[in-house]
Amino acid sequence: MTHDRLIIATRESRLALWQAEHVQAKLRALYPQMSVELLGMTTRGDQILDRTLSKVGGKGLFVKELENALMDGRADLAVHSLKDVPVDMADGFRLSTILSREDPRDALVSNTYPNLAAMPPGAVVGTSSLRRESQIRARFPHLNVQPLRGNLDTRLAKLDRGNYDAIVLAAAGLSRLGLGARIRCLLEPEDSLPSAGQGALGIEIRADRSDLQALFAPLSDTAATAEAIAERAVSRALGGSCQVPLAAFAQADLDGGLSLRALVALPDGSRVIRVARAGRMDDAEALGQAVADELLAGGAAEILAVLNAPDAPDPHAPDPHGE
Numbered sequence: 185m186t187h188d189r190l191i192i193a194t195r196e197s198r199l200a201l202w203q204a205e206h207v208q209a210k211l212r213a214l215y216p217q218m219s220v221e222l223l224g225m226t227t228r229g230d231q232i233l234d235r236t237l238s239k240v241g242g243k244g245l246f247v248k249e250l251e252n253a254l255m256d257g258r259a260d261l262a263v264h265s266l267k268d269v270p271v272d273m274a275d276g277f278r279l280s281t282i283l284s285r286e287d288p289r290d291a292l293v294s295n296t297y298p299n300l301a302a303m304p305p306g307a308v309v310g311t312s313s314l315r316r317e318s319q320i321r322a323r324f325p326h327l328n329v330q331p332l333r334g335n336l337d338t339r340l341a342k343l344d345r346g347n348y349d350a351i352v353l354a355a356a357g358l359s360r361l362g363l364g365a366r367i368r369c370l371l372e373p374e375d376s377l378p379s380a381g382q383g384a385l386g387i388e389i390r391a392d393r394s395d396l397q398a399l400f401a402p403l404s405d406t407a408a409t410a411e412a413i414a415e416r417a418v419s420r421a422l423g424g425s426c427q428v429p430l431a432a433f434a435q436a437d438l439d440g441g442l443s444l445r446a447l448v449a450l451p452d453g454s455r456v457i458r459v460a461r462a463g464r465m466d467d468a469e470a471l472g473q474a475v476a477d478e479l480l481a482g483g484a485a486e487i488l489a490v491l492n493a494p495d496a497p498d499p500h501a502p503d504p505h506g507e
């Protein structure tokens with residue numbers, strides 16, 4: 185099949201537009217004859233910013249409208265921050281391509297403190313990610329972790345207004361928006377193990393568009409793909425709920441090896457179950473599954489049972505934006 189024209193469906197936040205434009209530029213460079221355009225859309229997730237998104241549909245809310253555009257042919261592909269893509273894709277869709285990964289670490293932004301260790305008892309750290317919250321509480325129990333919502337610019341504005349002493353964000357999002365200078369320090373994986381897919385971009389297509397799969401193949405990054413497969417296998421095996429503090433971080437090496445670290449925690453940081461294992465890039469899914477099994481056997485099953493119980497306390501309305 186030949187392609188004269190490709191349409192990229194995208195949300196209209198600054199981060200989403202940057203990501204779509206990044207893929208647009210790569211496709212234009214690969215296929216100079218082709219017209220590659222963006223179709224900007226507002227999703228339900230963008231509209232409902234003041235309510236508990238996990239209750240009205242979770243991460244899927246941000247992709248539904250884009251998927252409708254793919255389904256009825258208004259667009260050919262959608263570009264996502266991989267960590268926002270649900271581990272189980274909606275029927276009829278698939279991730280075709282995972283692009284090279286930027287810095288996967290979390291970053292501390294503060295107008296006062298150079299790092300978390302320098303913050304005094306009671307200092308306020310903003311994050312709405314249960315994954316970040318539980319790890320900060322475990323390592324720095326004297327800090328006061330408070331919810332923080334909104335897109336990147338909104339969150340930085342709240343910090344600058346003095347509502348927080350520091351906030352934690354993904355380094356990749358900040359650098360994509362030209363805000364890398366605001367990073368005071370990067371959090372090492374020992375202090376804040378990243379979320380599955382953090383820092384990577386994924387292209388979503390309709391499952392029947394194998395023509396596009398082939399067309400995008402040159403954009404695919406082998407290491408990032410293996411890492412994402414392993415990390416997402418952990419999330420999938422553990423239920424992928426955004427009510428559960430869960431981190432999964434894989435690193436491929438040049439010899440085809442793949443190391444994977446993952447953790448499941450209680451939101452208050454009083455329990456953190458950690459597993460690390462090494463495997464092979466070409467067996468990434470199995471490595472993720474093995475790590476998930478080891479987590480479950482090591483105490484994660486109890487944590488999941490507590491957090492997924494029907495009467496579990498809602499920690500503070502976790503925000504898919506928070507990841």
Ligand SMILES: NCc1[nH]cc(CCC(=O)O)c1CC(=O)O
Binds near residue numbers: 265266267268336385
């Ligand atoms: N839902 C928010 C979101 N989705 C992707 C990123 C950052 C970029 C990335 O991790 O790829 C962020 C912001 C954040 O977590 O601070």
